Amino acid sequence: MSLLEVAGVGPADVSRRTVLRGVGGGVALLALGAAAASPPWSQLQQRMTGRLYVKGSSGYAAVSRGYNPRFDSILPSAVARCVSDADVSACVRFASSNGVAFTVRSGGHALTGWSTSTGLVIDTTLISRVQVAAGSATVGAGARLIDVYQGVSSAGLALPGGTCGSVGISGLTMGGGIGVLTRPWGLTCDQLTAATVVFADGSVKQVSASRWPGLFWALRGGGGGSFGVVTSLTFSLRPAPTFQVFSLPYPMTAAPKVVAGFQSFLPTADPRLGCQLTFRATPSTGRTTVAVTGTWIGPASALGPQLDALVARIGVKPTSRSITSRGYMATMLDEAQCTSYSTCRLSPAGSIPRVPSAGASTMVYSPLSSGGIAKLVEQVQAGLKVPKATWTGCSVVGLGGAVRATSTTDSAFGHRNALMMLHYLARWSTSTPSLDPTPFDGYVRGFRAAMAPFCGTGAYVNYLDRAIPDYGNAYWPGTYPRLQATKAKVDPTNLFRFPQSVTA
Numbered sequence: 001m002s003l004l005e006v007a008g009v010g011p012a013d014v015s016r017r018t019v020l021r022g023v024g025g026g027v028a029l030l031a032l033g034a035a036a037a038s039p040p041w042s043q044l045q046q047r048m049t050g051r052l053y054v055k056g057s058s059g060y061a062a063v064s065r066g067y068n069p070r071f072d073s074i075l076p077s078a079v080a081r082c083v084s085d086a087d088v089s090a091c092v093r094f095a096s097s098n099g100v101a102f103t104v105r106s107g108g109h110a111l112t113g114w115s116t117s118t119g120l121v122i123d124t125t126l127i128s129r130v131q132v133a134a135g136s137a138t139v140g141a142g143a144r145l146i147d148v149y150q151g152v153s154s155a156g157l158a159l160p161g162g163t164c165g166s167v168g169i170s171g172l173t174m175g176g177g178i179g180v181l182t183r184p185w186g187l188t189c190d191q192l193t194a195a196t197v198v199f200a201d202g203s204v205k206q207v208s209a210s211r212w213p214g215l216f217w218a219l220r221g222g223g224g225g226s227f228g229v230v231t232s233l234t235f236s237l238r239p240a241p242t243f244q245v246f247s248l249p250y251p252m253t254a255a256p257k258v259v260a261g262f263q264s265f266l267p268t269a270d271p272r273l274g275c276q277l278t279f280r281a282t283p284s285t286g287r288t289t290v291a292v293t294g295t296w297i298g299p300a301s302a303l304g305p306q307l308d309a310l311v312a313r314i315g316v317k318p319t320s321r322s323i324t325s326r327g328y329m330a331t332m333l334d335e336a337q338c339t340s341y342s343t344c345r346l347s348p349a350g351s352i353p354r355v356p357s358a359g360a361s362t363m364v365y366s367p368l369s370s371g372g373i374a375k376l377v378e379q380v381q382a383g384l385k386v387p388k389a390t391w392t393g394c395s396v397v398g399l400g401g402a403v404r405a406t407s408t409t410d411s412a413f414g415h416r417n418a419l420m421m422l423h424y425l426a427r428w429s430t431s432t433p434s435l436d437p438t439p440f441d442g443y444v445r446g447f448r449a450a451m452a453p454f455c456g457t458g459a460y461v462n463y464l465d466r467a468i469p470d471y472g473n474a475y476w477p478g479t480y481p482r483l484q485a486t487k488a489k490v491d492p493t494n495l496f497r498f499p500q501s502v503t504a
């Protein structure tokens with residue numbers, strides 16, 4: 001039986017159809033008056049080389065979901081597994097001319113589930129080749145971080161990325177990209193030199209500093225989903241470093257001093273040092289923990305004095321001090337909590353679980369006052385009382401270094417001068433993905449709200465948070481007006497949209 005027989009679809013009159021936003025940020029196609037008619041999916045399949053999985057067809061279940069199982073109940077009408085720019089172009093033209101609501105998906109890790117919708121999902125997963133030549137890598141939009149790391153490290157080269165190996169390079173790059181090499185080398189988006197983009201009219205364009213410079217600026221920090229579909233990204237690479245990976249655990253009683261010392265140390269820290277504080281609360285054990293962790297890419301012997309300076313600022317000795325020397329790929333696997341490259345993919349194909357979670361963030365520009373530190377520690381402790389959470393917590397990620405050294409006129413990333421980022425998290429069991437998320441969302445949003453009097457409401461666009469009303473200024477302070485002007489130029493009919501997209 002062919003896909004189209006399974007789908008049982010044919011040409012339909014779409015002229016009376018309208019697109020309405022539905023619950024959960026998804027979108028729904030509704031017919032005016034009568035029952036909704038199905039879009040002419042067969043026409044789209046005929047124009048594609050890749051496969052179109054219409055809801056109910058064989059194989060649909062395996063391709064319909066993003067990373068976070070809390071959104072598994074949002075079922076797309078169809079998922080287009082594109083294999084080329086031409087496929088993506090066919091999808092965009094089809095959606096536009098038939099009034100079909102759509103979203104674009106690459107790694108599927110959007111915290112709000114906004115790369116899934118009840119309309120068409122334009123999926124780039126199969127456009128994932130990693131080609132490395134002459135110090136640069138051209139990467140298909142659907143590549144996952146671990147595949148990019150593997151590709152570039154095979155040539156002895158490296159790209160700053162993020163932690164989890166299954167995150168998509170596309171979403172990560174367009175929102176910025178924060179990881180262990182951020183302070184030494186900058187954001188992932190700072191390494192981007194060119195991209196291929198399918199525009200709203202279906203045309204395929206090469207974008208760089210010299211071709212479509214406004215869009216090139218916007219693709220570096222402006223977030224995914226607002227301007228077009230990126231199908232490939234080209235990055236400049238550097239020789240892979242050797243990392244000294246360190247961990248300094250502290251007793252929770254020292255937490256206020258740890259935060260105070262960490263934030264006063266950051267502006268003076270050598271940019272070759274990547275560092276963060278990790279607070280974690282485990283309701284089942286009633287335990288909270290804190291540790292300073294990080295990486296150093298300078299000479300191994302020069303890390304000791306750095307850590308001594310940090311510990312002196314904190315004024316309390318850590319309970320232990322571990323330092324391990326690792327290569328680039330080994331460090332990336334370790335960050336992703338993977339034991340090998342071949343298993344470092346999403347379950348069931350690999351060992352990375354699809355964990356239901358809630359998240360939010362705050363960008364912090366000045367050191368927290370003692371009141372702000374006390375509030376942070378209080379909120380960490382409150383995480384012990386989130387019912388059914390496997391763990392909750394906050395990472396205090398050190399910024400500065402190369403992030404600060406780049407101007408906001410160079411890219412749309414608006415938080416260049418932030419001192420650190422607070423990343424709030426609540427996770428629950430993989431065996432109960434459909435638990436009511438309200439308490440978990442409530443915890444991370446409550447944490448963010450509690451910190452606002454001390455550090456404002458700026459947020460990281462890669463940690464999308466539907467509860468932020470003034471999202472333009474929160475995600476892109478100072479750069480939002482230029483993003484809006486770019487949007488007006490490249491997508492004047494607002495074809496690419498979602499609840500927190502850039503609007504002209």
Ligand SMILES: Cc1cc2nc3c(=O)[nH]c(=O)nc-3n(C[C@H](O)[C@H](O)[C@H](O)COP(=O)(O)OP(=O)(O)OC[C@H]3O[C@@H](n4cnc5c(N)ncnc54)[C@H](O)[C@@H]3O)c2cc1C
Nearest residue numbers: 106107108109110115162163168171172178224225229230
């Ligand atoms: C477990 C986990 C770990 C994470 N770790 C980090 C980290 O260490 N550092 C960090 O900076 N961030 C991290 N993030 C956040 C992550 O960077 C963002 O969620 C990012 O948007 C994910 O990209 P994606 O391609 O996987 O997501 P998707 O959900 O596929 O896409 C994200 C957004 O971009 C749009 N989009 C996707 N593909 C395209 C495309 N090809 N063209 C145009 N628009 C597109 C989507 O419509 C959506 O709006 C993490 C998230 C999770 C869930």
